[in-house]
Amino acid sequence: MRSVMRLGALLLPVVFFSITRLSLGADKGVLYLQKLEPYPFVIVVPATIGGTARPFLLNTGVRFHILDSTLKGLLGPYIESRPVTDGGNTGEMRLFEAPEIAVGGWKFAGIEAGVTDFDRIRDMFGMDLRGVIGVDAMKECAVSLDFDHKALKILKGNPSLANGMQTMDLGMNKAGSPMIQAMLGGKTMQFVIDTGFDGYIGLPHDVFEGMVADGMIKEEETGGVQSETAGGAMTQLPAHFTKGRLLGVDLTNIPVRDAHLFSNIGVGFLLDFDVVIDFKNLKFHYKDRGAEPPIAAHKMFGANLRYPRGHNHVYYVSRNAGAALDAGFKVWDHIVRLGPLKEGEINDIAIYELCLNHAGETLEVEIQRPGEERPIVTQLKLPEKIYAYQPRETK
Numbered sequence: 001m002r003s004v005m006r007l008g009a010l011l012l013p014v015v016f017f018s019i020t021r022l023s024l025g026a027d028k029g030v031l032y033l034q035k036l037e038p039y040p041f042v043i044v045v046p047a048t049i050g051g052t053a054r055p056f057l058l059n060t061g062v063r064f065h066i067l068d069s070t071l072k073g074l075l076g077p078y079i080e081s082r083p084v085t086d087g088g089n090t091g092e093m094r095l096f097e098a099p100e101i102a103v104g105g106w107k108f109a110g111i112e113a114g115v116t117d118f119d120r121i122r123d124m125f126g127m128d129l130r131g132v133i134g135v136d137a138m139k140e141c142a143v144s145l146d147f148d149h150k151a152l153k154i155l156k157g158n159p160s161l162a163n164g165m166q167t168m169d170l171g172m173n174k175a176g177s178p179m180i181q182a183m184l185g186g187k188t189m190q191f192v193i194d195t196g197f198d199g200y201i202g203l204p205h206d207v208f209e210g211m212v213a214d215g216m217i218k219e220e221e222t223g224g225v226q227s228e229t230a231g232g233a234m235t236q237l238p239a240h241f242t243k244g245r246l247l248g249v250d251l252t253n254i255p256v257r258d259a260h261l262f263s264n265i266g267v268g269f270l271l272d273f274d275v276v277i278d279f280k281n282l283k284f285h286y287k288d289r290g291a292e293p294p295i296a297a298h299k300m301f302g303a304n305l306r307y308p309r310g311h312n313h314v315y316y317v318s319r320n321a322g323a324a325l326d327a328g329f330k331v332w333d334h335i336v337r338l339g340p341l342k343e344g345e346i347n348d349i350a351i352y353e354l355c356l357n358h359a360g361e362t363l364e365v366e367i368q369r370p371g372e373e374r375p376i377v378t379q380l381k382l383p384e385k386i387y388a389y390q391p392r393e394t395k
Helices: 069-074 119-125 205-213 297-301 323-327 348-357
Strands: 030-035 044-049 052-058 065-068 078-086 089-097 101-103 106-108 112-116 131-133 141-146 151-156 166-169 178-184 187-193 201-204 217-219 225-229 232-236 239-241 256-260 263-265 273-278 283-288 303-306 313-317 334-338 362-368 376-381
Touching: 044 131, 065 069, 069 112, 166 178, 201 205, 205 217, 205 256, 239 256, 297 323, 297 348, 313 323, 313 334, 323 376
Parallel strands: 052 131, 065 112, 187 263, 201 256
Antiparallel strands: 030 151, 044 052, 044 101, 065 131, 078 089, 089 112, 101 106, 141 151, 141 273, 166 283, 178 187, 201 263, 217 239, 225 232, 273 283, 303 313, 334 362, 362 376
């Protein structure tokens, strides 16, 4: 799936799914519990600020909160402007005193917050994200990503661990993000555990280029994603590992990106494990999952959408292959109906679930095309499941 730079340019990879609250049961150490689908998407929670719950990104890749500009009136006095560097971009973040924010029974106050405009993010993903919860809110907690049992937990105190979990020391970099040390390509490297990144693995530019040169990483010849950075427009080609291991996982065919300044592990790679990030005791616990890997929904669907003002249109169609190309999709087409999905139900999560649950099926699609008076009805033939990487054997 696509990802965009988070800070500096202040864009966030955002997807939002409907929240399903689970029963807290008798576990008094759980401050918050939410359904967690095993999808390669960032994690969104309902944060109550100013008496209203709004969707916020749970982001271990940034220290402080970030609020949409529409919520600026809820912030306290201005504190200072501070340089922020991330993903190869550098910019200034104006910080303010933040009010109390609550996510279920998990409450936190006295944390700095920056402000930015999320309109472009909403246009890109069709989701109404209103803010970001940073690491400062998690300092006395542990974050459990239990993909096997589809549960996100925010834990207070010393977390109880599942049998077979391995443990590593957790460090914090200068930006306040959690890091682990692990071997990759015969070198010990530091990786930021970054739930604000919906991809798999990111590497510093010099490391990435070195691994391309020695054949450990292969860049694809087509399908590059254009993005804006502080250094200007750039095209980043899709890339994947040809060999290597990280945290015991065979990296063959796993996607990797040039992250410019640092190494990070995103939600896509974390899906290989059940994870507990213990900020209070500075430990990282992980256990292999036996479930199948995520699907390559973008490759199956063969198109990207944008959602300006909540109105979807086709932004990109694969020139090589894919269901969208075969169905006759064109750039600027507006999708009125996509199989069982109606217009207001179409977003990136819904398309992922469509490919997951209807692989191999032929779906009817209704399109409105600029210059055409009548809607176009066509057939979209989804291929059988294409995985982001091959299922692996667990230990």
